[in-house]
Amino acid sequence: MDLFEKQLSTEVVHQGGFLKVHRDKVALPDGKEAEREYILHPGAVAVLALTDDEQLIVERQYRYPAGREFIEIPAGKIDPNEPPESTAKRELLEETGYTAQEWLHLGTAYPCIGYSNEKISYYLARRLTLSERQLDDGEFLEVLTLPLREVMDMSLDGRICDSKSIVGLHWLAAYLGGRMRGVPI
Structure with missing residues (x-):
């Protein structure tokens, strides 16, 4: 058909x-x-930044369209002519202050297929080093470092409820469980 x-x-x-x-x-x-x-939509990236001791870097941020705060994984839109992997590295540093020595592309998803062409590329960042955040003007967020198990539980009980973060956590669990492979960047 x-x-x-x-x-x-x-x-x-x-x-x-x-x-x-x-x-x-x-x-x-x-x-x-x-x-x-x-x-x-120009496209976006989302980053699952995992510390050596299995803590995940997440953010608490007010999202105006939904009229509430969310706990979510770091993410951001791709700038014109910017490769997604560069966006991931830039956004992680800008929003959280972290850089990573190891990067894997986990996959790409389309979050709003009924009304948008937006696609989000997901990256796992490991071997993290903390430096200084470089937030954009008008960007306000709190960085949280939480045990991965707690973040997974938060995605199941509704405390984490944005689709971007849920997809990323699903893929992270599959990767850590050996059910999917990442592509080094």
Whole structure:
């Protein structure tokens, strides 16, 4: 069965600082037409920073669209012409003050397939060294170092509830359990 939807026309409904909203007319597999609204996103990275003694670096941050604080893994958007692995290293240092000697790419996921093309590349960072954070202007967050087991429990009892962090923790557990491999960067 062919499920492909062919773009017939497109218009930019909104152009923001880094998000762009489109409204397209598409031809459906049955020949009918429909509209699709979606957000173009530059892509993002998420980092699972694991200390030598099995502590995970997480952040507590207020997220305006949801109107609440979240505990989450470090993450950030990819700048134009920036390779994702460079973004991961930059974001970890900027937000937490950590650098890592060992990096593995765990995978890539699409968190919002119903309305966005955003994709998040996940990295495991190990052999960490703490230096000074370099937060962006207007960025406020608290860095927490928690036992990995506690963070995993937090993802099961709802204290960690953003999809980015849950996917990352799932893949980290699979990697540490020998059920998946990472790709060194």
